[in-house]
Amino acid sequence: MALTPKKKQSSDDKRSRQANAEQEALVREVDEAVRQSDAEAFLEAWGKPLFGLLIAGLVAFGGYLYWDSRQEAEMERDSEALVGALDQIQAGNLDSGFDRLEELAGKDGAGAAVVAAMVRAGIAEQRGDTEVAASLFQSVVENEDAAPAFRDLARLRGVALNYDDMSSAEVIAALKPLAVPGEPYFASAGELVAHAYLDQGQRAEAGALFAEIAKDDNGPESIRSRARQMAGVLGVDAIEDVDALLEEQGVERDPAEGENAAATTE
Missing domain, CATH: 1.25.40 (Serine Threonine Protein Phosphatase 5, Tetratricopeptide repeat)
Structure with a gap:
């Protein structure tokens, strides 16, 4: 008598599990159908534009x-x-x-x-x-x-x-931006600008520029030498270190000259 309820309960549990399984299967089928329907609807609405965009991208990449x-x-x-x-x-x-x-x-x-x-x-x-x-x-x-x-x-x-x-004004206007200490072509451009200043009668400006060129260690020595001479003619001292200049020119200075110069200065 005690075993009858257990069999009935076991049978009910089995039917319940079967019903749950069938329900889950139905839910999956409905979900898949919905997903497929959404995908078809998405492709129908956006498939052609996306395909066109993909083709355009491939063409652009190929063109590049x-x-x-x-x-x-x-x-x-x-x-x-x-x-x-x-x-x-x-x-x-x-x-x-x-x-x-x-x-x-x-x-x-x-x-x-x-x-x-x-x-x-x-x-x-x-x-x-x-x-x-x-x-x-x-x-x-x-x-x-x-x-x-x-x-x-x-x-x-x-x-x-x-x-x-060219007129002196045209030369100055064209090269003045280059005739600045530190610029790569300062010495060459500065020499032309300084001569243009002389043509205009601006001796002070020309002398100062010649002196700057003479002191420019990065300039070609030939231009520096000419600039030093021109600065001297215009009354501008372009020599910072006489001994260094003489050594650079390969001229040996008599020590007595230096002593006499020092005595005269004193």
């Missing part, structure tokens, strides 16, 4: 790779053209090197094109083609992609070529 490869190939061609022309120039074939660089120098941008223009300008200047050289130098000055050092050098060389045909 193509552009990058073209850029590298063009840079290699430019470098080869520049090296070939420089080899001709080094071998003494200036005309051949000048002609080889014509196409490269006519390109936009910086890099090899700027170097080519500067080299052609130098060859033209050496051949006496002042107008051609000045035009090439000016093209570099006006090239905003060129490095500042190249543009400044081109400006300096252009003014040096056309100095006799």
